Amino acid sequence: xxxxxxxxxxxxxxxxxxxxxxxxxxxxxxxxxxxxxxxxxxxxxxxxxxxxxxxxxxxxxxxxxxxxxxxxxxxxxxxxxxxxxxxxxxxxxxxxxxxxxxxxxxxxxxxxxxxxxxxxxxxxxxxxxxxxxxxxxxxxxxxxxxxxxxxxxxxxxxxxxxxxxxxxxxxxxxxxxxxxxxxxxxxxxxxxxxxxxxxxxxxxxxxxxxxxxxxxxxxxxxxxxxxxxxxxxxxxxxxxxxxxxxxxxxxxxxxxxxxxxxxxxxxxxxxxxxxxxxxxxxxxxxxxxxxxxxxxxxxxxxxxxxxxxxxxxxxxxxxxxxxxxxxxxxxxxxxxxxxxxxxxxxxxxxxxxxxxxxxxxxxxxxxxxxxxxxxxxxxxxxxxxxxxxxxxxxxxxxxxxxxxxxxxxxxxxxxxxxxxxxxxxxxxxxxxxxxxxxxxxxxxxxxxxxxxxxxxxxxxxxxxxxxxxxxxxxx
Amino acid sequence: xxxxxxxxxxxxxxxxxxxxxxxxxxxxxxxxxxxxxxxxxxxxxxxxxxxxxxxxxxxxxxxxxxxxxxxxxxxxxxxxxxxxxxxxxxxxxxxxxxxxxxxxxxxxxxxxxxxxxxxxxxxxxxxxxxxxxxxxxxxxxxxxxxxxxxxxxxxxxxxxxxxxxxxxxxxxxxxxxxxxxxxxxxxxxxxxxxxxxxxxxxxxxxxxxxxxxxxxxxxxxxxxxxxxxxxxxxxxxxxxxxxxxxxxxxxxxxxxxxxxxxxxxxxxxxxxxxxxxxxxxxxxxxxxxxxxxxxxxxxxxxxxxxxxxxxxxxxxxxxxxxxxxxxxxxxxxxxxxxxxxxxxxxxxxxxxxxxxxxxxxxxxxxxxxxxxxxxxxxxxxxxxxxxxxxxxxxxxxxxxxxxxxxxxxxxxxxxxxxxxxxxxxxxxxxxxxxxxxxxxxxxxxxxxxxxxxxxxxxxxxxxxxxxxxxxxxxx
Numbered sequence: 024x025x026x027x028x029x030x031x032x033x034x035x036x037x038x039x040x041x042x043x044x045x046x047x048x049x050x051x052x053x054x055x056x057x058x059x060x061x062x063x064x065x066x067x068x069x070x071x072x073x074x075x076x077x078x079x080x081x082x083x084x085x086x087x088x089x090x091x092x093x094x095x096x097x098x099x100x101x102x103x104x105x106x107x108x109x110x111x112x113x114x115x116x117x118x119x120x121x122x123x124x125x126x127x128x129x130x131x132x133x134x135x136x137x138x139x140x141x142x143x144x145x146x147x148x149x150x151x152x153x154x155x156x157x158x159x160x161x162x163x164x165x166x167x168x169x170x171x172x173x174x175x176x177x178x179x180x181x182x183x184x185x186x187x188x189x190x191x192x193x194x195x196x197x198x199x200x201x202x203x204x205x206x207x208x209x210x211x212x213x214x215x216x217x218x219x220x221x222x223x224x225x226x227x228x229x230x231x232x233x234x235x236x237x238x239x240x241x242x243x244x245x246x247x248x249x250x251x252x253x254x255x256x257x258x259x260x261x262x263x264x265x266x267x268x269x270x271x272x273x274x275x276x277x278x279x280x281x282x283x284x285x286x287x288x289x290x291x292x293x294x295x296x297x298x299x300x301x302x303x304x305x306x307x308x309x310x311x312x313x314x315x316x317x318x319x320x321x322x323x324x325x326x327x328x329x330x331x332x333x334x335x336x337x338x339x340x341x342x343x344x345x346x347x348x349x350x351x352x353x354x355x356x357x358x359x360x361x362x363x364x365x366x367x368x369x370x371x372x373x374x375x376x377x378x379x380x381x382x383x384x385x386x387x388x389x390x391x392x393x394x395x396x397x398x399x400x401x402x403x404x405x406x407x408x409x410x411x412x413x414x415x416x417x418x419x420x421x422x423x424x425x426x427x428x429x430x431x432x433x434x435x436x437x438x439x440x441x442x443x444x445x446x447x448x449x450x451x452x453x454x455x456x457x458x459x460x461x462x463x464x465x466x467x468x469x470x471x472x473x474x475x476x477x478x479x480x481x482x483x484x485x486x487x488x489x490x491x492x493x494x495x496x497x498x
Numbered sequence: 499x500x501x502x503x504x505x506x507x508x509x510x511x512x513x514x515x516x517x518x519x520x521x522x523x524x525x526x527x528x529x530x531x532x533x534x535x536x537x538x539x540x541x542x543x544x545x546x547x548x549x550x551x552x553x554x555x556x557x558x559x560x561x562x563x564x565x566x567x568x569x570x571x572x573x574x575x576x577x578x579x580x581x582x583x584x585x586x587x588x589x590x591x592x593x594x595x596x597x598x599x600x601x602x603x604x605x606x607x608x609x610x611x612x613x614x615x616x617x618x619x620x621x622x623x624x625x626x627x628x629x630x631x632x633x634x635x636x637x638x639x640x641x642x643x644x645x646x647x648x649x650x651x652x653x654x655x656x657x658x659x660x661x662x663x664x665x666x667x668x669x670x671x672x673x674x675x676x677x678x679x680x681x682x683x684x685x686x687x688x689x690x691x692x693x694x695x696x697x698x699x700x701x702x703x704x705x706x707x708x709x710x711x712x713x714x715x716x717x718x719x720x721x722x723x724x725x726x727x728x729x730x731x732x733x734x735x736x737x738x739x740x741x742x743x744x745x746x747x748x749x750x751x752x753x754x755x756x757x758x759x760x761x762x763x764x765x766x767x768x769x770x771x772x773x774x775x776x777x778x779x780x781x782x783x784x785x786x787x788x789x790x791x792x793x794x795x796x797x798x799x800x801x802x803x804x805x806x807x808x809x810x811x812x813x814x815x816x817x818x819x820x821x822x823x824x825x826x827x828x829x830x831x832x833x834x835x836x837x838x839x840x841x842x843x844x845x846x847x848x849x850x851x852x853x854x855x856x857x858x859x860x861x862x863x864x865x866x867x868x869x870x871x872x873x874x875x876x877x878x879x880x881x882x883x884x885x886x887x888x889x890x891x892x893x894x895x896x897x898x899x900x901x902x903x904x905x906x907x908x909x910x911x912x913x914x915x916x917x918x919x920x921x922x923x924x925x926x927x928x929x930x931x932x933x934x935x936x937x938x939x940x941x942x943x944x945x946x947x948x949x950x951x952x953x954x955x956x957x958x959x960x961x962x963x964x965x966x967x968x969x970x971x972x973x
Contacts, residue, residue: 140863140865141751141755142751142864142865143751143863143864143865144751144754144755145863165755185700186698186699186700186704187700188698188700192697192698196675196697196698197698199698199704199707200671200675209947209951213947214947215945215947215948215951216945217948219863219923219924219925220863220866220923221861221862221863221864221893221894221895221923221924221925221928222667222671222893222894223661223663223667223671223672223674223861223893223895223928223929224661224711224861224925224927224928225660225661225662225663225711225927225928225929225930225931225932226861226925226926226927226932226940226944227711227932227940227944227948227949227952227970227971228708228711228712228716228951228952228955228970229661229674229707229708229710229711230948230951230952232674232704232707232708233703233704233707233708233955235704236699236700236702236703236704237703241703253754253755253756253757276616276617276618279619279728280616280619280640280728281728282728282802282803282804327757328757329757332807386696386698386699386701387696388615388618388620388694388695388696389617389618389696390615390617390618391695415698418696418697418698419696419697420696420698448694448695448696449694449696450694450696450699450701451701452699452700452701453696453698453699453700454698454700455700456700456701457700457701457702465701465702469701469702470690470691472684472688472689472690473690473692473702473705474702476684476690476703476705476958476959477702477703477705479955479957479958480703480708480955480958482954482958483951483954483955483957483958484951495702495703496702
């Protein structure tokens with residue numbers, strides 16, 4: 024149910040009311056068609072986090088360029104009205120969910136690819152550009168932007184806010200490793216540009232890195248300079264069922280210690296594999312007998328430009344997997360391989376369709392995955408829940424779907440799961456972010472001295488405290 | 499000349515003087531042998547920046563563990579005495595040079611490799627560990643820490659402070675890309691731990707990245723968690739002279755757009771090549787006639803585990819270089835190759851021996867290198883100076899030795915060179931840092947809004963303003 028209490032006025036508001044004055048001023052900045060108050064869409068009231076209740080903002084504002092964003096922020100600062108930024112709304116932690124009375128600044132109109140600079144392997148984009156849109160522009164040039172967080176409709180702005188990761192992080196790193204510079208609107212409305220079309224700098228504090236992953240609490244991103252990579256021509260996908268989950272996690276250091284450089288290194292437990300293949304209507308041709316023995320699957324994507332090398336690497340990988348204890352090794356035909364990767368990418372939606380009650384994406388040291396997953400199994404059992412998983416096993420980043428409809432019991436389980444992750448040397452989130460939904464768990468586990476540093480940094484960027492209200496931590 | 503005015507007292511100081519009281523308290527923390535006041539070595543009064551005048555601190559303090567560092571910082575905060583951190587003193591921007599009356603906190607006793615975690619590809623080290631020391635420990639394990647900034651006696655702590663780069667950054671990235679976590683002592687003496695043995699996180703602001711490159715102004719690093727990589731078994735080094743510098747810079751996008759993944763991609767202009775080979779007593783067997791035609795050289799290191807692939811890649815590279823216009827292509831015998839890489843690594847010392855008056859390490863977009871180097875040549879000529887260069891051409895990071903003994907004319911030239919770099923879309927320093935020596939140039943060129951953010955962040959980490967006095971910016 025959308026809470027419309029603060030948003031049922033027309034965009035101009037009752038004459039003379041403070042909200043009405045603000046809405047008039049916003050309209051003067053971005054134009055009448057770009058401010059919605061009474062007619063906020065249901066979509067804009069939430070993101071993809073499974074646990075959020077939709078909330079309508081005071082208004083949705085859709086700026087079309089940097090100067091409009093700056094003017095909107097200045098108005099909000101003057102009126103002390105909080106701002107929530109929204110890209111495509113595909114986040115999983117509530118980062119884009121409005122608070123009552125806020126302005127939801129949607130970047131949907133700022134979707135221009137400003138430049139693709141082939142010689143520097145750089146793209147400059149507005150925050151509303153989607154991964155799909157960027158990929159369509161890069162493919163004909165033989166280039167790629169490698170971040171692949173499981174949803175190609177995600178926007179670059181949202182990716183920057185959450186430091187999005189995804190399947191290709193094992194080879195290319197996460198958003199943090201691709202963003203070379205940002206144009207930012209601070210909480211005061213000031214505009215600063217950080218970084219540039221270069222891959223290294225030792226010139227003052229790295230403000231680019233500070234803003235990446237700050238979930239809209241420090242600044243609004245109005246432009247990003249991204250690092251591109253040559254697009255490998257050929258790919259080979261290997262699927263290996265293992266009798267035990269421990270065999271999968273034990274395989275990872277062996278693969279990463281070899282000469283092989285996987286582009287994707289994923290695991291799925293048997294339930295997750297069943298879920299994603301069923302949701303995708305995908306038959307990989309694995310015999311029932313084998314499937315009955317398989318507790319977990321490893322999916323490895325190798326890429327190369329040279330056919331012979333790819334074949335050699337695939338053979339090396341297959342031999343290594345057999346040596347490590349795979350029940351069988353399937354080199355998937357291209358179509359099935361693509362379908363499996365897409366199905367894995369859609370694992371969140373499979374979990375959602377199966378009515379998972381929450382999902383988490385804890386990161387632990389990769390060699391601690393086995394220990395962590397055992398602890399999770401014990402915790403799930405102790406809390407009367409089903410927890411099923413898949414994830415970026417090469418990065419120690421596990422996505423766990425939690426099935427426990429009782430909110431209190433589920434929260435107790437989640438607390439215990441996050442705590443166990445940190446006790447394994449990990450962190451609450453590898454790529455989804457804290458947002459509003461993981462905040463209570465994070466607040467309970469994080470060092471108060473670090474939270475104090477973060478609050479202090481936020482005050483520097485956003486002295487009025489209007490940006491990203493209640494995301495990551497409370498002010 | 500070392501300024502001993504503030505340091506000629508014995509370590510205990512005149513009884514009852516404020517300095518004496520501090521020195522007594524410091525001695526109680528770290529032990530008598532670990533505080534030096536009157537007997538500061540000449541080495542500790544400076545770093546390797548060509549322009550610094552040595553300055554003696556009030557005292558050198560040599561803590562042996564984290565809690566001692568924290569206690570030293572608390573004492574300094576209470577007495578409002580500034581702290582300059584020192585690793586191996588190999589910095590090139592004055593970052594480790596004392597200010598009168600400061601404590602120089604030397605990390606020479608904190609040189610323990612705490613752990614090498616093969617399964618996670620992680621090393622945990624104290625800040626005084628040197629690159630050489632770490633490499634000796636990793637080589638037998640088939641692992642490497644890839645940062646190679648031209649001085650293997652450099653310490654990890656200093657590398658973190660400056661975000662050290664070096665020749666292998668083209669493949670592996672710089673210090674920023676290797677540091678997964680830090681243990682920090684803030685300006686209040688509080689201890690916090692950031693990050694961990696994982697390669698990705700979206701769990702609050704990335705304080706690790708914020709501290710990297712902050713040149714000792716935010717916190718003292720007492721432990722670093724580093725990312726390791728498999729150590730390639732085989733290497734091939736290719737040297738190609740070109741008739742014009744522009745040919746070299748034009749070659750770079752071609753090489754990086756191919757399937758080749760160079761581990762090193764360096765250029766040297768003819769003078770720099772002459773300097774480094776002469777300083778190293780190295781004869782590469784290039785005929786005089788060819789040398790006379792060569793304006794610049796490209797050095798490319800390829801690495802692999804497989805002999806056939808390395809040969810193929812070397813042949814591909816050689817063909818590409820010929821196509822691009824190399825005067826010749828030399829595949830160097832292993833010994834000569836190693837010697838050339840080491841000689842290139844020692845380019846700074848060659849420049850120093852040739853009495854260069856200053857060196858800078860501007861970074862520009864790699865495709866802007868040609869334009870930038872032309873502008874530098876014009877500026878050098880206009881300022882009656884000789885400027886010769888080499889550098890990490892694949893990263894757009896150029897090291898320029900400036901020969902102009904007149905300080906005023908040299909400073910005018912440097913200002914113009916930095917400005918030109920920024921106008922090409924670059925930044926003042928790619929890897930040396932700002933320190934004290936590049937600060938006036940940086941202050942004149944940086945956006946005041948960004949400097950204000952940095953000062954605000956510094957106040958959060960170091961409210962008493964004692965850490966890294968006058969480094970990067972004035973408070």
